[in-house]
Amino acid sequence: MTGRLVLAATPMGDVGDASPRLRTALETADVVAAEDTRRTKALASALDVTITGKVVSFYDQVEMARLPALVADVAEGKTVLLVTDAGMPSVSDPGYRLVSACVAEDLAVTCLPGPSAVTTALALSGLPVERFCFDGFPPRKQGQRKTWLRELVNEPRACVFFEAPHRLADCLADAVEVLGGTRRAAVCRELTKTYEEVRRGTLSELAEWAAEGVRGEITVVVEGATIVASDPADLVDEVERLVADGTRLKDACALVATPGVSKRELYETVLASRKE
Template sequence: MDPQTPGRLILAATPIGNAEDASPRLRRLLAEADVIAAEDTRRLRALAGRLGVEVRGRVLSHHEHNEQATVGELLAAVAAGSTVLVVSDAGMPAVSDPGFRAVAAAVQAGLPVTAAPGPSAVLTALALSGLPTDRFCFDGFAPRRPGERARAFGLLAREPRTMVFFEAPHRLAAMLADLSAALGADRPAAVARELTKTYEEVRRGTLGELVAWAGDGEVRGEIAVVVGGASDPVEVSEAELVAEVLARVDAGERLKEAVADVALAAGVPKRELYAAALAARGR
């Protein structure tokens, strides 16, 4: 540690299952870092043990519930010349895991930030899905509430890129059913579970087929869902969009919210759709 020289904040990817995927650089950083901010300190020490690495630096708990409170301590260590390593339980920090707030704060403070890239459940699932990989988007975990989840998927019905999601095993069947209802039962998709682990499985098919499969029994493990994008964008008339807005209003949604969602999904001006919906309600 050199107080005269700012240290570095380093985001380091950890194995998503197979410890042999750990890079030599990760091993070195675990051994040399002054401070290690870990999502789960016990899992970090277990990983270090499997890698044969002795952790000499100070280990801090840094997870979604205390991330905002610990960022200041991490940046103070960087400013004092320390090498601060941020790791999640698996994969790349800041991707559906803690790390974003620390990076944003370090950038704002003008402190050095870098990454030691490595395993990623998002990219692994995408590569194994058999679906187009040239353009894709990552949408994280779907909303837990059925109504919010259905609305979120409705906004993605015309998305042309391949989509990647994470999901908990006990919500997978409901998620796939909502995806099928919003995107169509014939939309190609894949469910990847336990990637790089002993019981790795990638189930490919249409959303309708995957709904039937997931409903046959409990699917276990860490899961990523990959869904093909809309192949042929469909031109939708203003009358159809207005009908969709009014149907959502009849179901209890506020007019402005319904217009905003439908306009965003269709790629049309919100103001014009709102005026058309008001005119239709006044008839």
């Protein structure tokens, strides 16, 4: 028999979103590697499914230690099912290292598609999302978070990311400062769950709302930037502001440059401005 690794998306909240293939996989897998074994067993119970295989924990802190045994299980012909607490494995959750290890050994890897907070939030945002980027969780420290946000100043694609509820207000306040208060966004809370809520508006409006405190699982979508050609002289002040905050001049120019103004042209303009 040929073994395989199966990545399976699990419901974000409503167990009715579980696919028939997920039910079958939980019942028949030789090994179930779960981010939280208790939650996976609770899911199986809610689905009236009996897990017959071995259940092992597979969360961030034990991921590397578990790899050799799980890869060996697949190599021996077993089916290893990988599930996380909610959504798709590897998307800001454990998984990609196990996939990489199996691929390196030329072992079969497949996926059971299903719920994803990323695509669900994009669909509900009401923003143009034909092109988007996913950025996981923003940095926790304010300085690093602002640096990350500056990368989105001229990003034409919508950006979707997760955020902890207790950091959402600070994150949105920083976004107002860096991206401007008129940039549109959507905050999606508790997707598919009883208290699902989607707040749409400008960053300023959303920051004011979040300041009162927010609970639950959070996914944020920020609209892409509208890129227009600029006079490099109009961008000098923004570059100098970044430099004053500790960013190297070349890096600041790379962050502020637009399709209409190259970073080299902007760099030379800044130097010329300083001579004046």
